[in-house]
Amino acid sequence: MSTTSAHDPGGAPIAGAPTALTAREPHVPAERLVAELVPPPRFGGVRFDTYIPDPGQPSQAAAVKGLAEFASGLGDAAGAGNARRGLWPRRSRRPQPPEPRGVYLDGGFGVGKTHLLASLWHAAPAPAELKAFGTFVELTNLVGALGFQQTVRTLAGHRLLCIDEFELDDPGDTVLVSSLLGRLVTEGVALAATSNTLPGRLGEGRFAAADFLREIQGLAAHFRTLRVDGEDYRHRGLPEPPAPRTDEEVTRAARSRPGASLDDFTALLDHLARIHPSRYGALCDGVTAVCLTGVTPVPDQTTALRLVVLADRLYDREIPVVASGVPFDRLFSPEMLAGGYRKKYFRAVSRLTALTRDALPGA
Structure with missing residues (x-):
């Protein structure tokens, strides 16, 4: 990365002057975008046991339990790309319906969804290079930097992709992310996401074209929803x-x-x-x-x-x-x-x- 800095008219840096x-x-190379797909510093040290559920909101404790179980299931994986065996092994010989290959944390802002998502990333028993964590915006930026096919190839070898603040701001992003996640699911990549909106209702209030709503419903099928109720902890008390x-x-x-x-x-x-x-x-x-x-x-x-x-x-x-x-x-x-x-x-x-x-x- 290169930046400009404050200088006096002669070109020398201004001593003691704050930066602007x-x-x-x-300038950010594409390699940095990939390397930074990890929990940010604020969430670098969070874990499930550092999340303090609100006793008045039982869904919070239930979300911790559900995510811990999801993480332990990832430990059975023999490797990415094995969608049938390992990630969700059959428990009996009886035919079972396909299980969702992802978990979706739904709730308002400030209830600790990002804390929980980052905790899942840390708890997933896989090397850091086989796990990715980024916001929805960072994911779409990665596609813009690498191209769609290269992004698929880059993420297809991962065990887990965590997407924070899953938001669909325009129809193009809807199609793009729907296609990307669909490809990654077929490669056996487990998905986890947070948002303030239920998967089947993404995009409400922004656009109403039937074609895009169908795309949104397709995304919803990839996730099992865990509700996280509560107040914004940043202002609680x-x-x-x-x-x-x-x-x-x-x-x-x-x-x-x-x-x-x-x-x-x-x-x-x-x-x-x-x-x-x-x-x-x-x-x-x-x-x-x-x-x-x-x-x-x-x-x-x-x-x-x-x-x-x-x-x-x-x-x-x-x-x-x-x-x-x-x-x-x-x-x-x-x-x-x-x-x-x-x-x-x-x-x-x-x-x-x-x-x-x-x-x-x-x-």
């Missing part, structure tokens, strides 16, 4: 979101913390439009805190969806956020929060609010 995300132009800082406080925080970035919010949104979302993670390489001045409501849906991706990458990497302007719960208009992408927007607000709490006192 808008000055970075990351916590105080109100921190009040926005002043521009001066944000600037002071950026200058006092080595590795922090400092950007005008509107300028950053414009910059995101010039960078493919697959590079948003690389955009944050080495950044210890993101400091933003002048946060305003997002002007349109295209920009809003880019911000959602950035929020996910910041959250995955546990990068705290210090911001001035409007509170993050006012980023998206009422119309956006009532539309087809509302769950993405609520997730982004939830995660950005959590990251403002992660900022050090006085930062």
